[in-house]
Amino acid sequence: MKSFSPFYVKVPGSTANLGPGFDSIGMAVNCFLTLYLEPAARLDITVGGKHSSGISVQSDNFIVQVMRKLFEKEGVEMPPFHLHIKNDIPLARGLGSSAAAIVAGLLAADHLLETEWSQKELLKKATILEGHPDNVGASLFGGIVISSWDGKEVEVATCEPPDIPVITIIPEQRLSTGTARKALPEDYSRHDAVLSSSRANLLVAALFLKKWDLLKTAMQDAFHQPYREMLVPGLKEGLKKATDHGAYGIALSGAGPTMIAFVKDKVQLKKFFYELFSNLQVSVEMLEMTPCHTGAHIVLTAEEKHSKFMGKI
Ligand SMILES: Nc1ncnc2c1ncn2[C@@H]1O[C@H](COP(=O)(O)OP(=O)(O)O)[C@@H](O)[C@H]1O
Numbered sequence: 564m565k566s567f568s569p570f571y572v573k574v575p576g577s578t579a580n581l582g583p584g585f586d587s588i589g590m591a592v593n594c595f596l597t598l599y600l601e602p603a604a605r606l607d608i609t610v611g612g613k614h615s616s617g618i619s620v621q622s623d624n625f626i627v628q629v630m631r632k633l634f635e636k637e638g639v640e641m642p643p644f645h646l647h648i649k650n651d652i653p654l655a656r657g658l659g660s661s662a663a664a665i666v667a668g669l670l671a672a673d674h675l676l677e678t679e680w681s682q683k684e685l686l687k688k689a690t691i692l693e694g695h696p697d698n699v700g701a702s703l704f705g706g707i708v709i710s711s712w713d714g715k716e717v718e719v720a721t722c723e724p725p726d727i728p729v730i731t732i733i734p735e736q737r738l739s740t741g742t743a744r745k746a747l748p749e750d751y752s753r754h755d756a757v758l759s760s761s762r763a764n765l766l767v768a769a770l771f772l773k774k775w776d777l778l779k780t781a782m783q784d785a786f787h788q789p790y791r792e793m794l795v796p797g798l799k800e801g802l803k804k805a806t807d808h809g810a811y812g813i814a815l816s817g818a819g820p821t822m823i824a825f826v827k828d829k830v831q832l833k834k835f836f837y838e839l840f841s842n843l844q845v846s847v848e849m850l851e852m853t854p855c856h857t858g859a860h861i862v863l864t865a866e867e868k869h870s871k872f873m874g875k876i
């Protein structure tokens with residue numbers, strides 16, 4: 564493979580499910596993973612950003628593993644490079660850090676391989692790597708992404724995110740998505756399936772019609788939240804009472820432990836959660852986030868822009 568000019572990849576984090584949209588609905592949020600790649604004599608990884616602790620700088624790094632798999636599939640040897648990872652997405656908190664890492668590796672590989680995969684191919688590849696399309700879809704495309712994956716094909720529709728404040732309530736504890744998925748049942752009763760899917764239908768209608776008063780009911784869920792309550796201190800009470808304390812609607816973000824609320828009264832909601840978590844003696848950070856309208860993209864460096872302009876690449 565010929566050498567390449569340095570480039571960046573910028574990917575937003577996500578909040579998946581939004582309650583009953585389990586493995587289907589995701590919204591991109593304004594915390595980012597950014598990669599910088601430049602040619603080097605051998606693979607070399609450096610890390611930075613607010614959440615870099617715990618990210619491997621060895622060849623088992625998750626992003627490098629994703630890239631290696633994609634190169635192997637194309638039958639091309641991956642070139643050596645220096646990879647700098649700037650990660651501002653909290654790790655294992657339900658804000659899509661691993662989905663963003665998959666999407667970043669995918670876009671970097673597509674750029675290096677010059678495969679020019681379509682949006683649909685990118686989503687399918689990311690979904691296969693992650694196992695479900697909700698968080699990778701939001702990171703890839705930005706906004707709210709509603710998707711359906713049958714294990715073979717994925718279809719998506721996108722929706723403008725709400726223009727109301729979003730507060731994420733992020734407990735100190737880490738919870739891996741793998742552990743949080745193991746808590747879920749294999750089967751659901753007809754009652755729970757009908758109830759949750761009706762709420763997911765209502766959620767999609769509320770998002771498209773911008774009917775925020777529907778969010779209280781529309782974000783309630785019986786697919787995953789009840790089973791994850793035992794893993795997340797404060798979740799049961801938070802989900803039950805937040806709408807009486809300033810939230811339009813609230814859900815577990817991704818696989819947790821973060822909760823995400825669409826908010827009408829920020830002061831009241833923050834006070835409620837500070838009291839809830841201080842009674843539980845659990846440290847919590849509350850961040851106002853905004854939905855991110857822009858999905859993952861490559862940013863060319865001046866050097867690469869110049870080479871393209873001169874027709875060299
Ligand atoms: N930028 C990154 N670079 C390398 N590995 C990452 C990165 N982001 C996440 N990971 C890996 O993904 C794990 C978290 O994934 P997961 O349990 O699915 O939680 P999350 O809800 O944050 O996606 C981290 O512990 C780390 O191993």
Ligand SMILES: N[C@@H](CCOP(=O)(O)O)C(=O)O
Binds near residue numbers: 577587662
């Ligand atoms: N639908 C998945 C979403 C996982 O999102 P993450 O941000 O926690 O990786 C699930 O709920 O398991």
